[in-house]
Amino acid sequence: MADRADRGPRRTVEAVWRIESARLIAGLARAVGDVGLAEDLAQDALVAALEQWPASGVPDNPGAWLTAVARRRYVDGVRRQVSFERKVAEIGRELAEAESPMDEIEFDEHVEDDVLRLIFTACHPVLSRDARVALTLKLVGGLSTDQIARAFLVSTPTMAARITRAKKALSDAGVPFQVPVGTELAARLASVLEVVYLIFNEGYAATSGDALTRSELCEEAMRLGRMLAALAPGEPETHGLVALMEIQASRIPARTGRDGELITLLDQDRGRWNRLLITHGLAALARARSLSGSEFSGPYVVQAALAACHARALVAADTDWVRIATLYGLLRALNPSPVIELNRAVAVSMADGPAAGLAIADSLAGEPALRGYHLLAAVRGDLLERLGRPDEARAEFERAAAMTANTRERTHLLARAAACA
């Protein structure tokens, strides 16, 4: 819709919005006490910027400009309401009350606390996971509804409705605009970290969808994680999550082959791993450990430590499998899950040989959660093959192939079955 001359300023407005929107919405939310209303006011300011900046140029202090416009909208709204209620005489006093908190909105410490409040509010457990993810990207990430919709492969009206419902749900539940304290903090922080990691995995795990949008989701999740780590630097798990995401993301350039096929960790060309992200991630992991005083304070720190084992090995053969097996044991203790135990079986097989790994994998045979899980059969097939039991191995690979819905994976498993001699 925009012609060429119009596109430059529009992109500039979008760039300013990315930088300013979280602080703008957060400051407004503290002043008006409602995140939904704050977002509406901020959107009004964005529309005004899109109308005016292409002609007038970007103001010297765009954040202050946007705040001033949003504030004027709010005061106009109060004024209309007041006159409607025929309280004309009280306008002066009410306006003074309405304006005073808005005057505080400046680029200061306050606003940074407000951004933290905004993150905790957007990730409030009263909302569904999907709603938390959408609201966080919209309010904190500064993404447009259209961008979020494309990233999650739903239509824009569907995503817009989801965001509107979420804002209303916060308002209906009377969720206070606060960072929780005391015992509530741990549970609420877990919800925030879960949302950030969900956003990351949406970008990292899925192989469908627009590749560019997907890597942008990973980048946005890492940015949110770093924001949290800087705004609330005392929480080891936050640094652990940053480390985990950065080390995983460092492998993105090596994860797909020339024809788009997935390349497993041990077969990746490690020269393609992004060293800067690894360095940054390892530093975040070190910070998490020095804060907690323990190496393994929570599940994100342990998962980051696992990812770090691979990042530190310059070639796959250098991988410290003994340590990885130990870490999976710790992770299982923090977060009991048969999938983690299956991963431990693989690590133990690499550290102590296939027989030790198979003993653990066999102990999982009766797990209801793993019924129909093709990777259990695939792992057993691999271990049996390494133990020189080809007939059993072939049967397991064939079983695994029948259970997976992924065509590429099925082809790969059938090829392994055929190779068992």
Next chain:
Amino acid sequence: MRVMVLVKATEDSEQGNYAEHADEFAAMGKYNEELLKAGIMLAGEGLTPSSEGKRVAFGDDGGSRVIDGPFAETKELIGGFWIWQVSSMEEAVEWLKRAPFRGGTVELRRIQEAADFEGKLPQEILDAESRLRSQSGNE
């Protein structure tokens, strides 16, 4: 995307005259804090004067010669750098405009990704270069 922000040296940075710039340093500290709290900073360092630097000049035959600093053309020297993760070059420009510099020029360059080379160099060269990087990998 990642960008490198190249801050050019000044007469004072080349002289190591930091004392007169205490206010700028304080303002830069605040700015760096903002970058951290926005989650975009991946790296950022200042460089010592070029008098502590070295250059290695290569001849067409591959031979090399070491030149000691300082180097004369102050305005062409780099005084410091950042690496930022941003969503667009416009976002990087808007961030940079908020920096508390007084005078001088700062340059923004997008960091290459693997996709920038695809189809521009033979695949064998890319594979070989990637193998080398893995052998020289450091943390």
